[in-house]
Amino acid sequence: MFPATPPSRLNELSADELAIYQQLDPEQLPKHIAIIMDGNGRWAGQRRMQRFFGHQQGAESVQYVVETASRIDLPWLTLYAFSLENNLRRPQTEVSFLMRLLRTYLVGNVKRMNDNNVRIAYIGRIADLPKEVQETMQWAAEQTARNTGTTLTLALNYGSRVEIVDAVRDALTRIAAEQNGRLSLAELLAKFSEQDLSQALYTAHMPDPDLVIRTSGEMRISNFLLWQIAYSEIYVTERFWPDFRGQHLLEAIREYQCRERRFGGLGNAPKAKSAEQEQALVR
């Protein structure tokens, strides 16, 4: 018996979304999209509202985008929801509001996640978040653990440099322990590889992002997945996150499909000339 292919959910896209989806090559869809959600505060400021309203609307956008991602069967969606720097540098009132909003969001949307076959996961220094937030997070992850569609990973209290430092420590400790501590420092370092580091990151189980989206027009990476996005395509839109919807996700994918990914190679550039041809040119 072959496993049954799940029915396509493209009929659940809105007319605007479907019009863009039909311009895409379904064979070349990204497997992993990571989004830096930015501009909540400015969105609110433009409306003479407090920043909190921007975050609230931003949480609505999260759900719209997750559901569109699940309808096109995107395997991995990672959202930068709260950085280590946000935690350290924003006023305590805003941090507390974001923590409450996260809990409300999870409690209010687990059913919709299940209806959409979305699994919730997290990356970041989760153990440093308030206990009640951690409990709700764990509950939401457990409630959605059996879903097999899109994995929604929320980066919370996340910082990429800290992740890399922790990963280097973990990888070296593991290698040293495997060799019963008998390696010299030089031998230990010689054994340490890119793969060891990748496998010690929070994201070890995921493919690297194919596409990074940043909203609000800022041209920065802000300490997000620095190692993992080495060869990702980057798409920046002026749109603020609270105005970002599924159709904008699809527009970003359309732009992604126009890019030529070369991973340091030559891609479809004209083939290199033979040594004889190169010699003839030099002469």
Ligand code: FPP
């Ligand atoms: C950036 O906007 C956004 C954040 C710091 C937090 C992101 C949070 C959400 C999208 C809402 C809650 C998320 C979930 C998962 C429920 P900003 O405040 O830096 O905006 P600004 O640059 O315009 O000030």
